[in-house]
Amino acid sequence: MKMVNVYNTRTRSKEEFVPIEGNNVRMYVCGPTVYDYPHIGNARSFAVFDTIRRYLEYKGYRVVYITNFTDIDDKMINRSKEDGIEVSELAAKFITEYLTIAKQLNLIPATINPRATEHMDDIIEMVELIIKNGYGYDVDGDVYFNVPSFETYGGLSRIPMDDLSSRARVEVDEKKKDPRDFILWKAEKPGEPSWESPWGKGRPGWHAECSVMGKHYLGFPFDIHGGGQDLIFPHHENEIAQSAAAYGIETPVKYWLHNGFLTIDSDKMSKSEKNFSTAREVLDNYDHQAVRLYLVTGQYRQPLDYNDKAMKQAIQSLERIKNAADTIRGRISILEKIGSRESDADRKLAEASKKAREDFEKEMDDDFNTPGALAEIFTLVREINTLTKDVGGAAVLREALAVMIELVGILGVNLADEAQTGEGAGQAAKALKGIVDFLLELREGARKSKDFAKADQIRDRLGELGIEIADTKDGPTWKMS
Ligand SMILES: [Zn+2]
Known part of the structure; x- marks a missing residue:
């Protein structure tokens, strides 16, 4: 079995992927904060990591896949106040929305979707350990992580400590010992949800939950931690600091994978500029399979632009794939009725199927190069379109169809269901x-x-x-x- 090479943000290089424990892959992907409709950029992250998971499973690994719901933080609280509903109601609404999107994008369900509010005991225990080990301190019910005490801080983002100081000075917090320190536990404010803790009532800082859920469900160190590039700093940097400081481990994660930004009409997408499109809007307007295909048309680390032309191309690509499948199915039914002799085309198509699989794997083994993999699928589509009418053996056609279904399936496009709607x-x-x-x-x-x-x-x-x-x-x- 050929090795998969993955780009590890921690080392800034492509490395051979070797799971920590045999054939088992333990994977954690930062999930949505469930306060609003996910934007199409979030959907990219969902689709990218689902494709990575599918490919690893195709390669024979068993994948445990955890992705969380952040159901308590500032955004949740602010939005629930605006809408005049409980935080839990807001969470329930957008968890349902996420699960609908997940289905429409054909994501394999996560092994577990833990929620922050279900892990308060774990979070409190971790914060206690951080304080006990000398990396944290509490001031009037707020608990901070003391960044300068953690020597390797900045190892993932490679932001020098001095730069961090100047960044941090922008938002002055009198309680902090150092402007770079970040919050682990926030003291209760009136009217906000809170939990009992050794520091009084309060709630966790956002970074805490991913550390404890990773540890709880996967154990440290685990194989893959994924998320958008915007999470490298501070979220993932802080996760590393928390986990290492609390549990005395060198590193919680072997491979850090980060997907690139999604732009809309070449503008960097941001909610403040109001130029975003929600995943809901996009999925309501286009074929779901075409949206899924579009989301993996770029290599996952590269930026991807969302625009009409790109979506139209994805729709056409999907059509071409489906048409090739129909061409094969049509020929098979003819052969079943009248039969035919095998010809040179049989050998050529058998070879093309084999080569498509090999070349697809070559591309995917290279840090999940989905555009390259898609190009190999289209090489097979062209061969199918040219050769099928002359193929005399149904077995060769079935094999070509099976290869195409399997390969597009790794990209999250499900052609198999259509095959099952026919007679029989x-x-x-x-x-x-x-x-x-x-x-x-x-x-x-x-x-x-x-x-x-x-x-x-x-x-x-x-x-x-x-x-x-x-x-x-x-x-x-x-x-x-
Ligand atoms: Zn996270």
Whole structure:
């Protein structure tokens, strides 16, 4: 298996990706603050890391994928006041919105979507440890992280300490020992949600939650931490400082991956300039699969511009892919009726399918170069369009179709569903259910006779096929992931 190379922000270089523990990949991606409709730039981050996850799974890794909901912070509080609703109500509304977008963008559901408010005990414990270890201090119920006491601060963002001082002086806070210090715990203000803590009632600073959730669900160090480039400083820099200071570890994360900005009509998108488009607006106006495809048309670290032309191109690209699939399906049904001799085209198409897969992997192995990978898919599309009419063997056509479905699937485009809507789909679904149920019966039998290796093998093999088994108190259940 060819190695995947990833660009690690920490080392500013491409490195061979080697998971910390065997075949298991533990991955954390900073999720949305659920106070407003995510903008299309947020959607880029969702799609990028979903594609990375899909590719790692394709390469045979088992991925645990955690992405959080920030459901308490200044933005949440301000917005809930504006709207005259509880913070929890606001959170519920936009978590639902996020999950809808996730479905429309065909994101594989996260293994867990933890929320900040569910981890108050963990957060308080971490802040206590930071104080105990000499990196934090409290002033009238506010707790700060003392940046100068943490020697390697700035290691991720590579911002020199002096520059940090001049930046920090802009917002003066009398309580801080040093202008660079950042907040770990904020004392309660009247009318705001708060939690009991050793420093009195209050709530956590934003950076705290990602440290504790990473530790809670994945353990330190874990393999991949993802997020937008805007999170490198201060969010991720502070995460490293907190985790290292509290738990005495060298580094919480092996590979830091950051996606580039999304611009709109070449203007840097910012909410204050009011030139943003929400993911909702975009998804309401365009085919969802085309939006997903558009979001991965650029290499993830590069800036991506959102404009009409780019969306139109994505729509056309999707059409071309679908048309090629239809061309193959059409030819297969002809061959099923009349049959034909194999010809030179068979050999050429078989070769093109094989080469498409190899070249696609080459591109993706190079720091998930999705535009290169997409170009390889289009090389296959061209071969399909040229050769299919002369191909005489249905097996070669099915293989080409399967390769195309699999490769575009890694980019998050689902062509397989369309194939299942045709004649015989209901029958196929019925047969699948029967087969999976039968395998689960065999697995139960294996468990009863304590053959756990066999039971695990059945679960794992089904898992590889995208069939997830869950053991409930009423027996095992399954679903397609
Ligand atoms: Zn985060």
